[in-house]
Structures are given as C-alpha cells and as structure tokens.
Amino acid sequence: MKNITIADVAKHAGVSKSTVSQFLNKRYEYMSELTRKRVELAIEELDYRPNTVARSLTQKSTFTVGVIVANILHSFSTHIIRAIENKLYEKGFHIIVCNADDEPDKEKEYIEMLMAKQVDGIIIFPTGGNIDLYKRMKKSGFPLVFMDRTIPDLGIETVLLDNEKAAELAVNHFVESGCSQIAIVTTSIIRNISPRIERIQGYKRALENHQLNVTSDYVKTADADAIPAALEQLFNLEAPPNAILAGNDIVLMEILKYIKEHELKIPNDVAVIGIDDVPFASFYTPSITTVSQPMIEMANLAVTLLMRQISKENQSEAEVYRLPPTLIARGSC
Amino acid sequence: MKNITIADVAKHAGVSKSTVSQFLNKRYEYMSELTRKRVELAIEELDYRPNTVARSLTQKSTFTVGVIVANILHSFSTHIIRAIENKLYEKGFHIIVCNADDEPDKEKEYIEMLMAKQVDGIIIFPTGGNIDLYKRMKKSGFPLVFMDRTIPDLGIETVLLDNEKAAELAVNHFVESGCSQIAIVTTSIIRNISPRIERIQGYKRALENHQLNVTSDYVKTADADAIPAALEQLFNLEAPPNAILAGNDIVLMEILKYIKEHELKIPNDVAVIGIDDVPFASFYTPSITTVSQPMIEMANLAVTLLMRQISKENQSEAEVYRLPPTLIARGSC
DNA sequence: CTGAAAGCGCTTACAG
C-alpha cells in the first residue's frame, strides 16, 4: 500500500510539486484562486497528509521537544510532564518523554538519542552527572532548559522552586505550632542534587532565625529504600524529634508508613509537613500540611524559555528562576 | 555552526558516503579492516552523529511509538506510560506521550499528528469517539494496540484488565466481610467506556451469585466533578449502602473525601474497596483494600503485541487480552 | 502565477 506523496497530489491536481508545497505552507499569494481550489480538492480526494519527517529534514525543525525527567516516580515529575505536554500541544509541538531513572549514563544516552532525532530543544531534570555534556550543549547553542534542579556556573536557564523558602515556610509553621525538635528527611544528596541541598539549607537557616539548635542528628538523607532505617535512627535518638519535614512526596509516604506501623499519633507524637502537595493530603487523617510547588507555572515558564531559545529570541542572560512555594496548613501540624 | 554530515565524514576518511553508511549500519563485511579503522577514526575526530531524521526518511522507520492516553490524571495511565517507556527503551525506541483529555477531537488530532510524524506504531487508551478512524488505521495495516479499553468488532489487539473479575473480587470480599448493601460508583459511562461498563457488569453478576438484590440506586456513574453529588444521593437513600466499590482511583479519592467530611467510619459505617492500588492504600487509616491491575505485565504485553505488528510477524488473529486482577485485602473492608 | 532544479542527510541496489 503505497503512501501518497506530494508528487501524487501534484499530478492529480495538474500542477507542480512546488505549488502544492506552497499550498501546504499556506502561501496562497503565490497561486491563483483556481489553482488553490484544485490543490485543495486533490488533497481531499487523495486524503493526503504531508510526511513530517521529510519536512523536518529540509526545515531543520521537528516540532518536537524532549523531556528527560530524573525520576518519573515523583508525582511532581508526572505533573510537570502533563503541564508541559499541555502547553506545548497548544503550540503544535509534541513531547518525547524519557526517564533517566537517576542514572547519568541513561540520561546521556537519552540526550544523544534526542539530539540525533533532531528535537528542537530539551527540558531536563538533570541528574547532575553529565556536566561536560551539558556544557557542550550550551556551547553549541542547543535549546536547553533545566527544571527542578540547578547546576552552578553553567549559564543554563533553569526553573525551580525557591527551595530554601519552602523549607523555611515549613519550619516557621512548626515553630508557630509549638514544635522545637524539628528534623528533616530527604532522599540522597550524594550527587549534590540542588533542591535537596537547598531545602536543608533553608531548614537550617530557619532554625537559626528562631534561635533553635541545628543538630546533624536531625538531618537525614538516604535513598528511598533506606528511609525506613533512617527514620528508625531518628526515633531512637535520646531526644527524638517532635516534628519532621519530608523533603518530597516519596519521603512523606515513608514517614507516614513508619508512623502508622509504630502507632504514633500525628501531630501529638510527631508533627509532619511534606514538600509537594500529594493528592491524598486533604483527606488523610489527619489531613497533611504541605508546601506546594506552582507546577503549572513552572512548566509554562520552562516552555516559554525553551521556545524563546528555539526561536533565537533570547538575547538576555540565562537566568535561574525560583518560583515561590505555598504552605497549605492542614491538620498534621 | 554547520552540522557535520556523512559527507564530511566521508571526505575526512577519504572514502565514499556509501562506505560510511555501511559502517554506520555495522555491515563491516563490506569493507577492509583499514577502511573500517579510518571511518571509525573520522567519526570520532569529528564527533559525528547520524541524523536520525534523514535515516527515517529512507528507512521508513522512526523507532518512535506514540502513546495516547485518554486521561493522564489516572495514576494507572502514568504507571503504564512509565512501564511502556521502560520496555521500549530496551528496544531502542522512544515514546511520544499524548494526553487526549477524554476528548475525541483531541485524540483524532494526535493520531493524525503521530502518523504524519511517521511513528512506527501507536498504543491508545481509546476515547471511543473515533471509530471510523480506528477502522481506517486497522485497515491500512498501521500497527495499533488498544490499552485499558476495548471496542467491539474492530479486530484491534487490546490489552486490558479482566474488569468483570475485578468487580467480582471486590463484591465477594464485601460479602465475606458481612456487607450486603453494596454500591458501586464509577466515572461517567456516556461513551460506553468498556472498563466502567464491565466493572458494573461484574458487580451485578457477583451480587446475583450471592442472591443479593441489584438496585439501580446503588449504581452511580458521574463525571469526576459530579461524584460528590452522586455520593450525597447515595448516602441519603432510605437504605444507604454499607459498602462502596470505587471504580477507579479518582472515584476512590472522592469517596474518602466525602467520608472524612461527613465523619463516617470505615469500615463500620461503610466499607470501601478501590479498583487500582493507590500509593497511599497501605498507610491510610484504615488501610484501603484494593483490587490491583498487573500494570507492568499489561504494558509489556502491549509493547510485545505492537512490536510484533511493526515487524509484520502477526499472522494470528487480533485478540483481546484480559489480564487478571488481584485483591489486596487491607483494613477498609 | 507557475514549475524545473537543487538540496536536506541519509540508504540501497548496482556496477566494477
């Protein structure tokens, strides 16, 4: 079953391929009314659809953007993907979704595949493990925006949460509720993943602002599967915390699991705040106080920045955009 | 900054483009050891990467698969996307993710865009609103697999849950726990979305098997935003149910919200089972009994079927594959 | 207003 091409349409309409092409690109000034009608009819009769691949080859644009998330298991990632897809759909772009699984090698492979595919740009939640590659992309002028995580000195446009502020909001709320033994738990920081580092920074700063002690015992970082053990340590301290800030949704779920298993009461035994507004927060018992990220705004901004790069409009310096978090006070603190 | 092409490599290595192409395609038999080395070196020195778009144009294959989900808000959808991406990554394929938002028009546009992009195949969670288009795709031999929802008489390979069984498992569990006033709530069935219809069927059949009455009052279907009102009706019946089966994760969350707001006790006032094993099920209070779908198996099977179609190996009849659900008994029933 | 020709960057017979 042969695919019909622009040549078939041209023949059917009795015009040249050039003219059909002009028609496809809506440059109707270049043809008479009669020609236009003829081409239109031919396209309809043959049910012709232009082959985007061929067009991309000449135009050097695929109207496709790659999105590489570090870890698709975070609900934040899927929400951002959804919002990006939504925004890009309006602009006639498609997204290729890739999950690096927190593995720099996988991320590298994806970047190369996407570039070989001639995507017009990439939005990355960087693993942080491919600095040289990021630099080369930046240097070659390839449209690139980082999301969620920043990497210093690269000059790459980045959209993320004001993470210090997020932790600060949480700590302030704990303090206002009378908690003073405040701990923070995040996933691993071995690769210096910026939001985690920054949330810990913000946590420390906020404690200091309140003249509270910062103890390293109260700062736990571990891979997702080691979180239960970390919590065990935390609660077996001589002076266990009476408040825990969960660095993200996965940590929050581990904390809630632990609390349930050990039959602790929230907020009496321990108060809890989670960064990322999980879907069950409002109807959990007690309802969970969270710090939410403006995910749609973040996605839209990333798309805007990327599109600006794609259309070469970006004269300005690359910036790091930190969007403000919001505390949603509920029953867990 | 000119992109380097196969011609540059050929010149640099002092061979023809044909030879470089053979090298790229690993057909080393077609060249001497020396030539091979030369080409290898040239590619390295120039840091050359083949342009996949050009390759796709000649080879008629993009190594890309489209995935159109009906509604990305269901956690089921994102899990399936993740699993498909994972499986396809192994095979060197990328996925373009599209969210039809339950709108047939949007679905149609996506299908056409994807086909224009020459994707090698599409996995669709069909809205059910584009029967003619599905038929044409099938007829033209375009690789196509349906996920989650089946549409009768189309002869399109489909992977879904054994939905009747899923509802039956839940009803049986309710009955075993002593509930007899069992209701079911699902999202809207206006477009005859098969899993919803089938879950209601399974629910009815199971009730009959237990010699229980089937009342239409106990079967509620509504769009997500109308679920609270539907629940209101349900609980204001003269004989309100003492057990509710949630047709999916979104409905489950609405039910839990309602229950919390009205200070009802699970399972004493009302027992609850949800289809789809939500992440918070295990640590909710009480923990939630769910019926889970074998999502990874479903995704893998869909990929296998699609790949078989892509490589034209599918002599067999198109089949509908119904995978078995599993009941995970917890505290809510 | 219209069309012939060249080109995008590959691959694939085919000839030598």
Add this chain to the structure above:
DNA sequence: CTGAAAGCGCTTACAG
C-alpha cells in the same frame, strides 16, 4: 572491497 547514482518526500530559491 568501494563508489557513483538514484531515491526517500519534502522545501526553497530562482527563472520565466
């Protein structure tokens, strides 16, 4: 073993 040529399905100057 190696290369010239044609072709994939478009677009884009350019000439008339």
